[in-house]
Amino acid sequence: MAAIAAFSVCSPLPLSPRPGRPPIPPRRPTAPANTLEAERGVEFETGDSFFRRESAVGRDLGVLSAALHRRSLPPGGGLRVLDAMCGCGVRSLRYLAQAGAAFVWANDASEGCRPLILSNLSGHPRFSPQGDRSWVVTHLDANRVLAENYLRKEFFDLVDVDSFGSDSSFMRLAISTIRKGGLLYVTSTDGYSSGGHRPHCSLASYGAYVRPMPFSNEVGLRMLIGGALREAAALGYRISPLFSFYSYHGPVFRVMLQVDRGQLHEKSRYGFISYCHGCGNSQTFSWEELGQISCACRKGEISKSVVVSGPLWTGPLHDVTYVTDMLQLATEWGWACTNGNEVDLEKLLNQMIGEGDPRLPPGYIKLDEIASRGKMNSPPLSTLINTLQKEGYVASRSHIAPNAIKTNCPIAECIQFARRIRCSTSNRR
Template sequence: MPHSAPELQSAAGGGAGWTVAATVDLLSQHTDAHYCEGRARLLPGAGFFRPESRPSRDLGVLLAQTLAARGPLRVLDAMAGCGIRALRYGLEAGAAAVWANDADPDRLPLLRQNLASLAGLRCSALTAQHLLADCLQRQERFELLDLDGFGCPTALLPLALEAVSFGGVLYLASTDGRSPTGHDRPAAIRLLGAAARAHPASWELALRLHLGSVARAAWALGRGIEPLFSFSEGRTFRSAVRLRRRCEPGEEHHLGMLAHCHGCGDQQVQPLIRLRQWLPCHCPAGEIAPLAISGPLWIGPLQEPGLLAEMQAFAEVDQGANLSTEGARLLARLLADRGLPARCWPMAEIARRLKGGAPPLLSLVAALREGGWSAQVSGVMPGQLRSDATWGEILQTAAQLVGMATGTAK
């Protein structure tokens, strides 16, 4: 009899030391072993599959539920793998039609087997370029396009956006972590058409560079975009972006440049449409370091709180059946941080600058808000402060809090 994931753990003698990687290894050895997630039960097969990516699939399902509440939901899963995302879109979001595609023809029988219970199902084995070009030729569009592949997806963006209906959503993933985080600057120029420099909020930098690419591709088609949520665990960078029929007034102001001084730690943001000379940083006179400038990138909001609240409501109605504990935590973090402004500092850097430790992050957030500044905990990277306060004000406030805690405040 096929085993579920918990049964596999028991059969292998797994206890507290059992890891997700061990589950993947065992599933790859037992291709007839079923995997359960949400309401889905399927065979992962021998191909690449990551159970630890469930939070991203959870959010995708909740997103699909919000779209299905507005009308019939057609889903295109362009890189379906074993079909876990497509199956959950059908079972949990009630998609009216699901097209699951994977470029590997050897996986087609597995796809068909796993998704056989879905109504309105299509399965194919085409490259993503071929699939999306075919959709463009036939003028077929979808309310949700899930593009979850390897590497940088920039080359697919124009065709992908043509396959999304107005008001529909592109759910995009990138596993290219080197070029958008400043570790491969030539590749960032080639793949993203942007400069990417080392930055303390590297995950967010990558997400904003990818969103900038999506915005430029959509604008070139005469369309507009609205980021709904963006997140990363440091390995894969994911964004859900709504496609609008046209640009909203002032949308171009959301494309800009981000500067960081490695000397003093200061950060500055400017919209590309009003790009001016950068202001002096906080380096002492005669010790000014050159600014590390990244962009063009998206400097607008990363999350849409109304949509995230709607997703959370669906999860509550479903009593958590479609949302793992990790997915619930991720959703709560994103809901608490809209992603503005595009300036984030790790508390470790603040501690290093003060040379005497840093205050608790929540205490610093509260103190900055009392001073009239915007401040919140970053929902993208752990242990980071997001604020529009000047760098000098942040350091001064942090120093005062440390002094109060140690009794050395002046």
């Protein structure tokens, strides 16, 4: 920390706005032409920056969360956002224009993005009527921006770290820079680690030894939450996932976490997931139970096809009440319906509400797996879900895999139900 402190003394970073400073009209620098984009009515240029149109839904979800958080702040407390890897600045712009942020710090290591970011933000006043700065743009390593704000005790309500690869090297400082009860929005594109193909890398980055499992993309989200939880605990904080989002464009794993002081209330939500390649069942284990598995394994009582990954987050992927509020806001804003290239947020958020049921264990089963294990054609997904629910099980779709179900019904019984559905359909023909 001493080295960081010394660094910050000679920092060229803008400090907090000085009271009474008069507003300076923004200068509009020139941005590269022909790269105009629009998201939910907000226009911006992308130039040569790293920009993915497919990430618009991740930005929509971030903006909805930021707006909900702004509503929860005490009167007079404006929303402060740190967009640590802003690219062309689209998120910063949307946090200002759509979520009503009072202040956004837009940072990207690439100085080449500067004209673009300035141009995109220039439509938004740089100073509030009270003379407070509304946004600043810097080009530093994300960790340095986080460290300098932390050292100056300048905290944020939302820190957005939209990184390439693993986000784990930014996690500690990002958590430290968040106001009590604030939000951390993190992204990882490390699909190899979540797929179980690099267990030593997942161990190094997230503290989890991950083995190949059929629901590896859900494991990726759980690995990300588990890694954040571990870092937070070391700093004396606890985190709770508000929503988790996987997108196959990348692939990209995003989680929105609420950060609070103190220990995790529910310790049983951090443990191990086992999967049996032989029978298809999965199970969760606490630290204590893991000891029993390895003991049983040594005695040859557990099939060799069982793999165990962890420790990971084993609790719900989403907070159902929170996602319901997001859906309500999306509906209020007219974002719930699909519009051209935009993702159908209503469908996505409803799927998240279904799969956030705390009674659902981690993992999902693809219909193909049910069909292949039962040696039959796949039953219709919605019919199987309805049947399982009528039989008293919890069942929902997964936003991660469109042809999969999440259920607390053991796979052998699922196959029986699927077989009955198939038989009754063919009898009706």
